[in-house]
Amino acid sequence: MAPARDPEQFFSSLSSAGRQDVxxxxxxxxxxxxxxxxxxxxxxxxxxxxxxxxxYRLDLPVSRILEIHMELMADISKQLKLEHRSEDILLDYRLTLIDVMANLCETYRRATRQVLGYTAEETR
Amino acid sequence: MAPARDPEQFFSSLSSAGRQDVxxxxxxxxxxxxxxxxxxxxxxxxxxxxxxxxxYRLDLPVSRILEIHMELMADISKQLKLEHRSEDILLDYRLTLIDVMANLCETYRRATRQVLGYTAEETR
Known part of the structure; x- marks a missing residue:
């Protein structure tokens, strides 16, 4: 069940400082x-x-998540280079992003069903 | 703008043969x-x-997309092995999945806003 959301708490409603915080x-x-x-x-x-x-509660644009991932990968890459270590792990971290994205996508999908009043059990 | 959806066309409403087709x-x-x-x-x-x-129109469970990706990767991997070629490209194809998933997630996010009647321009 997706949590209730308050549009005033949406990322797009926040002040610049509020956005930086979240x-x-x-x-x-x-x-x-x-x-x-x-x-x-x-x-x-x-x-x-x-x-x-x-x-989900923030109604965060998905592009922001891609940015968070890419910034973190750039930081880790820099660190690995400093330590002269292989950067192969960065390719594995794509699985992490896929997992997060799949979960978020499923949360929105269920929310759309909820809002539209489809209560039928989802079958595979 | 997310397209209109008909619950009768949802994946969960389809017959077994209909599901195989889609x-x-x-x-x-x-x-x-x-x-x-x-x-x-x-x-x-x-x-x-x-x-x-x-x-989106099918309201397809996200796990089905992961399955489609993994099945295809298994097929490509088999082919690459037969041809004694490197499988590195499979790691690049994760970017394809991330792109597809991000697009789908954004489509659901916008649909949720639409359904809830938030018409304010989404700012970044």
Whole structure:
């Protein structure tokens, strides 16, 4: 069940400072997810969920999530280069983004059904 | 603007044969996107759009898209092995999936806003 949303809390309704605040929170959450993703799967699921719920409540443009991912990848890449380590892991982190995006997409899909009043059990 | 949807055309409302038909169409569309993705960007944009609109009209569970991607990757991997070619391209195709998923997610996000009657211009 998708959480209720308040349009006044939408990203597009926030002040410039408010946007910077939520983007910072999202960046921190996403970094945690990426760093934990291939380490501790059970805990990561809750982290992905928290990120997705926040992005959904904010009605965050999807392009912002791509930006958060790309900025973080640039930071990690810089760090790996400094340590003369392989950057192969960056390709694996695309799986993290796919997972987050799939979860968010499914949240919106269900919300659309809810709003339209389709209560039938979704079958596969 | 997200297209209008008819719940009777939803994937969950289709017969088993109807589902196989639309999955086959989606598979063909997705394969075309993947094969063209790094070749001809202008044309690919329209193909991604067609795939996304169909998935949206079908209210297709997002997991089905992941399955279509993974099946196709398995097929391509088999082919590359037969030809003794590198499988690195499979990692690049994750970008294709990310692009498709981001587009679909944005379509649902806009639909949710539409349905809820938020007409304000979305600002970044």
């Amino acid at each position: 983007l910072e929170t999202l960046r921190r959450l996403y970094q945690r997810i990426v760093l934990d993703y291939f380490q501790s799967p059970p805990q990561v699921e809750a982290q992905v969920d928290a990120f997705v719920q926040l992005a | 999955l086959e169409t989606l598979r063909r569309l997705y394969q075309r996107i993947v094969l063209d993705y790094f070749q001809s960007p202008p044309q690919v944009e329209a193909q991604v759009d067609a795939f996304v609109q169909l998935a």
